Amino acid sequence: MSKISKNIRHLRQLKKWSQEQLAEELDISRARIGSYEEERCDPPIEILVRLSNLFHIAVDALVKCDLRKFDSNTFMEVAENRILFPVVVDRQNNDQVEVVTVKASAGYLNGYADPEYIEMLPLMNLPFRIVGKHRAFPIKGDSMPPLREGSYVIGKFLESVSEVRNGSTYILITRNEGIVYKRVYLNKGNLELHSDNKVYHPYTIHPSEVIELWEFVCNLNMSDKKTEELNLDSIMDMLLSMRVELERIKVA
Numbered sequence: 001m002s003k004i005s006k007n008i009r010h011l012r013q014l015k016k017w018s019q020e021q022l023a024e025e026l027d028i029s030r031a032r033i034g035s036y037e038e039e040r041c042d043p044p045i046e047i048l049v050r051l052s053n054l055f056h057i058a059v060d061a062l063v064k065c066d067l068r069k070f071d072s073n074t075f076m077e078v079a080e081n082r083i084l085f086p087v088v089v090d091r092q093n094n095d096q097v098e099v100v101t102v103k104a105s106a107g108y109l110n111g112y113a114d115p116e117y118i119e120m121l122p123l124m125n126l127p128f129r130i131v132g133k134h135r136a137f138p139i140k141g142d143s144m145p146p147l148r149e150g151s152y153v154i155g156k157f158l159e160s161v162s163e164v165r166n167g168s169t170y171i172l173i174t175r176n177e178g179i180v181y182k183r184v185y186l187n188k189g190n191l192e193l194h195s196d197n198k199v200y201h202p203y204t205i206h207p208s209e210v211i212e213l214w215e216f217v218c219n220l221n222m223s224d225k226k227t228e229e230l231n232l233d234s235i236m237d238m239l240l241s242m243r244v245e246l247e248r249i250k251v252a
Helices: 003-014 019-026 030-037 045-055 059-064 115-119 232-241
Strands: 075-078 083-086 097-099 123-125 134-138 152-158 168-174 178-187 190-194 203-205 210-220 245-248
Touching: 003 019, 003 030, 003 045, 003 059, 019 030, 019 045, 045 059, 134 178, 134 210, 152 168
Parallel strands: 097 134
Antiparallel strands: 075 083, 097 123, 123 245, 134 152, 152 210, 168 178, 168 210, 178 190, 190 203
């Protein structure tokens, strides 16, 4: 059975709907629902969009991700995009942090909504309690001292630009620049991005350019490491020395 057929049946059963009830919600026949669930045919894009709107699950997730693996209560909506993040937890029900490695960051703009891409990211637990969706991103360049290239910033996902607090720092995933870490100010409906390194001038972007917004929680600073020492092994050694529990290490 394909993932989409499993997902249609799974989502219907979560709602405790019959095939007839789901068919009514989608304005199609019960026979078509049966054909999708029994994998006799695949739903066209029009039906996938209706399913996405009905269950608030991204089309990518409907097609690529086995939703039965995730607790239905661990998904959160991302603004108007209807893209949902699974909040990953360990066996003790502690929230975990996905690590976007330097190599993986190059494909983040294409992969951020792809469940298969996200599932390949390494996971870690922090030595303090966190609640909600968190992710670790690599720092590039020298615009935000004392952090240097090779360090990581851990952020908590925000659903809206309206949650920005003037002067605080955020990881922004932008359409034109990819992953950036800046101090942010709201200015006449736009976002003013400032670097702590004054060599770099502030610049302004419109909120529509922001794909994801993550509020700074903590950083893993590699400022005491030489350039040649900034590799995955040294970062993982540092995490272990901080008693950060690593569930799995996989270079993306």
